[in-house]
Amino acid sequence: MNMLEQWLSKTLNRLNLVDSMEQLKGFTRLSYSEEEWKAMDAFTEIAHEMGLEVRMDEAGNRIARWNPTPESESLPAIAIGSHLDTVVNGGGYDGVAGVLCGLGAIKLVKETKKRLIDPIEVICFASEESARFGISTIGSKAMTGLLDVEGVADIKDATGITVKEAIESKGLIMEQIVNAKRNDSEIKSFIELHIEQGELLQDANCDIGYVRGIACPTRLTITIKGRAGHTGTTPMGKRKDALVAIAPLITFISLTAEEISKTSPFPLVATASTIQLYPNVMNVIPDVVHLGVDIRSIDDHLKSEMTQKIKEKCTFLEKEFGVVAKIECLVNESSVFLHPNQLKKLQVIGEGMGLKGLELDSGAGHDVMNMAKRWPASLLFIPSKDGISHHPEEYSSIQDLRKGTEILAKFVLQEASGSK
Amino acid sequence: MNMLEQWLSKTLNRLNLVDSMEQLKGFTRLSYSEEEWKAMDAFTEIAHEMGLEVRMDEAGNRIARWNPTPESESLPAIAIGSHLDTVVNGGGYDGVAGVLCGLGAIKLVKETKKRLIDPIEVICFASEESARFGISTIGSKAMTGLLDVEGVADIKDATGITVKEAIESKGLIMEQIVNAKRNDSEIKSFIELHIEQGELLQDANCDIGYVRGIACPTRLTITIKGRAGHTGTTPMGKRKDALVAIAPLITFISLTAEEISKTSPFPLVATASTIQLYPNVMNVIPDVVHLGVDIRSIDDHLKSEMTQKIKEKCTFLEKEFGVVAKIECLVNESSVFLHPNQLKKLQVIGEGMGLKGLELDSGAGHDVMNMAKRWPASLLFIPSKDGISHHPEEYSSIQDLRKGTEILAKFVLQEASGSK
Numbered sequence: 001m002n003m004l005e006q007w008l009s010k011t012l013n014r015l016n017l018v019d020s021m022e023q024l025k026g027f028t029r030l031s032y033s034e035e036e037w038k039a040m041d042a043f044t045e046i047a048h049e050m051g052l053e054v055r056m057d058e059a060g061n062r063i064a065r066w067n068p069t070p071e072s073e074s075l076p077a078i079a080i081g082s083h084l085d086t087v088v089n090g091g092g093y094d095g096v097a098g099v100l101c102g103l104g105a106i107k108l109v110k111e112t113k114k115r116l117i118d119p120i121e122v123i124c125f126a127s128e129e130s131a132r133f134g135i136s137t138i139g140s141k142a143m144t145g146l147l148d149v150e151g152v153a154d155i156k157d158a159t160g161i162t163v164k165e166a167i168e169s170k171g172l173i174m175e176q177i178v179n180a181k182r183n184d185s186e187i188k189s190f191i192e193l194h195i196e197q198g199e200l201l202q203d204a205n206c207d208i209g210y211v212r213g214i215a216c217p218t219r220l221t222i223t224i225k226g227r228a229g230h231t232g233t234t235p236m237g238k239r240k241d242a243l244v245a246i247a248p249l250i251t252f253i254s255l256t257a258e259e260i261s262k263t264s265p266f267p268l269v270a271t272a273s274t275i276q277l278y279p280n281v282m283n284v285i286p287d288v289v290h291l292g293v294d295i296r297s298i299d300d301h302l303k304s305e306m307t308q309k310i311k312e313k314c315t316f317l318e319k320e321f322g323v324v325a326k327i328e329c330l331v332n333e334s335s336v337f338l339h340p341n342q343l344k345k346l347q348v349i350g351e352g353m354g355l356k357g358l359e360l361d362s363g364a365g366h367d368v369m370n371m372a373k374r375w376p377a378s379l380l381f382i383p384s385k386d387g388i389s390h391h392p393e394e395y396s397s398i399q400d401l402r403k404g405t406e407i408l409a410k411f412v413l414q415e416a417s418g419s420k
Numbered sequence: 421m422n423m424l425e426q427w428l429s430k431t432l433n434r435l436n437l438v439d440s441m442e443q444l445k446g447f448t449r450l451s452y453s454e455e456e457w458k459a460m461d462a463f464t465e466i467a468h469e470m471g472l473e474v475r476m477d478e479a480g481n482r483i484a485r486w487n488p489t490p491e492s493e494s495l496p497a498i499a500i501g502s503h504l505d506t507v508v509n510g511g512g513y514d515g516v517a518g519v520l521c522g523l524g525a526i527k528l529v530k531e532t533k534k535r536l537i538d539p540i541e542v543i544c545f546a547s548e549e550s551a552r553f554g555i556s557t558i559g560s561k562a563m564t565g566l567l568d569v570e571g572v573a574d575i576k577d578a579t580g581i582t583v584k585e586a587i588e589s590k591g592l593i594m595e596q597i598v599n600a601k602r603n604d605s606e607i608k609s610f611i612e613l614h615i616e617q618g619e620l621l622q623d624a625n626c627d628i629g630y631v632r633g634i635a636c637p638t639r640l641t642i643t644i645k646g647r648a649g650h651t652g653t654t655p656m657g658k659r660k661d662a663l664v665a666i667a668p669l670i671t672f673i674s675l676t677a678e679e680i681s682k683t684s685p686f687p688l689v690a691t692a693s694t695i696q697l698y699p700n701v702m703n704v705i706p707d708v709v710h711l712g713v714d715i716r717s718i719d720d721h722l723k724s725e726m727t728q729k730i731k732e733k734c735t736f737l738e739k740e741f742g743v744v745a746k747i748e749c750l751v752n753e754s755s756v757f758l759h760p761n762q763l764k765k766l767q768v769i770g771e772g773m774g775l776k777g778l779e780l781d782s783g784a785g786h787d788v789m790n791m792a793k794r795w796p797a798s799l800l801f802i803p804s805k806d807g808i809s810h811h812p813e814e815y816s817s818i819q820d821l822r823k824g825t826e827i828l829a830k831f832v833l834q835e836a837s838g839s840k
Contacts, residue, residue, distance in 0.1 A: 087704055129703070130701070131702070196653070197650045198654070217703075229809065230618075230810050231714040232617070232637065232784035233783040235618075236677050236681055247667045247668070247671045254656065254661065254664045257656050269651065269654070271651040271706075273702050273703065274697065275697050279507065279508050279810075281508060281694060282551070282694055282712050282714050283550055283551070283714060294702050296652045363650070363653040387653065389650045391649065
């Protein structure tokens, strides 16, 4: 391990608040939780040690900034960013990799002793994952002015705590989140580095992925209302069992996504990922079920087609089982295409470094999809072992993190204007 | 409404701790909860007002006893009993009807001024429903010596509270529950009256059901272990989605129960009634699912056949979806047949009263199934409106409660030996 790899390894542990990345239960740092905040505090401490200024904005995002000269203070920043929150029992690389490599890139840039003028930022976005509230990228939505503050304030987590309560428990004020929106002139360009969370890079034996676009999710909640009754005394023929009625839909969603993917130029993935059953006790026939469905494709038309097919299936199930179905659309985000010129620059730098690269699309949403709506933005992937993510076995090697850090540093040096 | 009906209506409200039986959310009095205890306290108060002695045994059962003479104290009792606990958002008749009609019967017997010697008891069993801990009829199991005290002590409810903790929060001592077991000589005969929780009596326009046997449940927990992954980045063909793998089993259980019922002399009902999904968040593919299945038939062979078919289906699903299935048997109780002679006596009394009766079987378990293993025991049903039970709309009329009370009173008068 060279010096940079040692630093990355140590800093990876620090950002994850552990002494070793081997954690059986993985990492749980939900949106606006104490755990997310502790990781953010670790970020702040590391950035301070590196001589960066750190501020927290009104949405809880932490912004670490290096102003090479006094005049840098008023100039637009070259920004690198990602997040530190995780799903329940998630991995320690999703999000963390981007924050870590961003810090590493500034470290490398500073070590060159080149006399730069443009400020460099590492942004640690708050609450990227939707695991707690079903809303993703809260921090980057706030920074870009895309957050519907009123619309999300009362959404509750599984324990009944609202977004507003969670945010205010961190000393922030819900109504002031709008002030986290930054001016166009504050940022020159934005890059996010992220683990792939897929197997394409590994399968192609590549070092780095250049991402063309992001397949943003459509999310539905499907509710089936049947009729409760005693499991022992209600004859099979007289039931309106909500779980029996929804079971074929789970199968249908999986099979239809496979079918659409086979017959289209772009893949589509669809997952019935959450279920709430009522009353969920042994001797009562299920009355109500809520099924959460996550649909993604770079092709927005395919997502609409999938949603339409689900609606038709629900109408069929209503008739077959004598139940009532309701479909609610929680999220319907259009796919985001990244900045082609910036992508090209990164590819040239990567080739110059001897990195084997692959152009690909992202099936997961990232903070960059919001930033891309305001500033020239790009997304780099580093390989994920076996594509495993949102899981304790999520893993990217220190060597891949180093390569990611180096390409970020070279990009920053190329983009930043220097003093003569 | 005659005087008895007025008394039943008022006492029904008191046992349910309400001023009106119209309750949108129904009744929630889980096993060994504060709510169950308050209803038991109401029972005690009513029994005291009627001049009965009330004691609580080591399992929390309340036993109200009328000793017509001093010598009655050492004689075996003619006992009537049921329970006051409910499922979540259940009805106010399931269990309560039996306790209420038992009290009403003593009231009628006392009003005849006949000089009896045999003591009469109304037993209010603790914790009949399995809604909280997945264990049913805890109180009557304890009274009959059938409770596996060590086996159940550490079973937890959904909030992590154990049976032992719940019981001890009521001032009882887990290790002393064995002392709730009564001697053979303490009881002469036992009757439970219960709402049908089905539609047979209503459909046949009958007043009373004479129950031949009880179809006790077999209960399974089926666990499917797949593999988690990001919903956006894992191609459909590379998934081991636990929910997709278990969905066909839900359909299979429902269809197979219908099929078995059509081709057998006795019906079988089977219900996938509970589900727990992990991690149950929008952007992670389901990893683990637990499905709770409740199977009932008066014919124990049919229950074994159903269990066997579920096992075979799980083996098939393991291969089809690349997952691992595990089947755990939580409960496997044999069917219980009630006392034929006592049933005959009740039928003769009912006919004498002009009640239109029906012989039938019970698809639900009841406290009487434990009592029947020790003493001559029988079970009477009164009609349930539309068969709805374990639901706020559960309903039996005051007229039907009166008829139930009257047949109990006549049985007690016939069975009890009197002084000359």
